[in-house]
Amino acid sequence: MNTDPRGTEPLYTSENYNPEESIGRLIADVSGRLLSAFDDEMTGMGITGAQWVILMRIANGCGSTAAELCRFSRYDTGSMTRMLDRLEEKGLIHRARSDKDRRVMCLELTEAGRDLYPLMPPVAIKVLNAHLRGFTRDELEQFKGFLNRMRANSEQLTQDPASTVQRTSRPGAAV
Numbered sequence: 001m002n003t004d005p006r007g008t009e010p011l012y013t014s015e016n017y018n019p020e021e022s023i024g025r026l027i028a029d030v031s032g033r034l035l036s037a038f039d040d041e042m043t044g045m046g047i048t049g050a051q052w053v054i055l056m057r058i059a060n061g062c063g064s065t066a067a068e069l070c071r072f073s074r075y076d077t078g079s080m081t082r083m084l085d086r087l088e089e090k091g092l093i094h095r096a097r098s099d100k101d102r103r104v105m106c107l108e109l110t111e112a113g114r115d116l117y118p119l120m121p122p123v124a125i126k127v128l129n130a131h132l133r134g135f136t137r138d139e140l141e142q143f144k145g146f147l148n149r150m151r152a153n154s155e156q157l158t159q160d161p162a163s164t165v166q167r168t169s170r171p172g173a174a175v
Contacts, residue, residue, distance in 0.1 A: 023150075030131070033131070034049075034127060034128075034131060035049040035050065036049070037049075037127045037130065037131070038052050038053075038123060038124075038127055041123045041126060041127060042123060045116060045119060045120075046090060047087075047090070047092070047116075050083065051083065051086070051087055051092075052120060052123065053073065054069055054073070054083060054084070054087065055087065055092060055093070055109070055113060055116070055117070055120065056120060056124075057069060057072060058093060058107050058108065058109055058113075059109055059113070059114075059117045059120075063107070064106050064107055064108075065098075065104055065105065065106060065107060066080050066081065066084060066105065066107070067104075069084075069107075084107065087113075090112075091110055091112045091113075092109065092110060092112055092113035092116060093107055093108065093109060093110060093113055094107075094108050094109075094110050095107060096108065
């Protein structure tokens with residue numbers, strides 16, 4: 001039991017750390033299973049779970065350039081370029097030069113991408129509900145709060161030049 005009401009004591013120590021039960025491993029495992037379930041559901045639509053994520057980001061205005069998508073997804077620029085190439089080959093996205101900076105290529109959905117978009121949120125609903133079976137709405141909100149707190153802690157670490165925590169750009173890396 002944690003005796004520190006402020007939550008400042010380290011939760012992991014050399015005595016209680018088990019790599020297979022660490023929060024990083026558990027999050028990575030669940031994330032991988034979610035992505036695999038998205039892959040299975042998206043097969044009939046001709047895209048992968050990873051492509052689904054990128055298309056949703058573009059459609060919702062959360063990633064209008066490859067650089068923005070790289071920052072979000074933690075893909076390197078080469079991997080992102082290959083993914084965007086595949087989406088463009090499938091006729092789902094279009095690259096256009098920015099009016100403000102000719103060096104920047106803006107991403108937008110094509111007509112085929114816009115036609116596919118309404119079919120995509122139901123996939124998320126189905127996959128997430130299957131993985132959240134047995135959770136109450138309150139538990140879901142609490143769980144999201146915990147994950148958001150971890151994300152905020154992570155963002156603080158990336159902004160702290162004195163941080164000794166190593167950061168990785170590899171998707172799925174877990175500790």
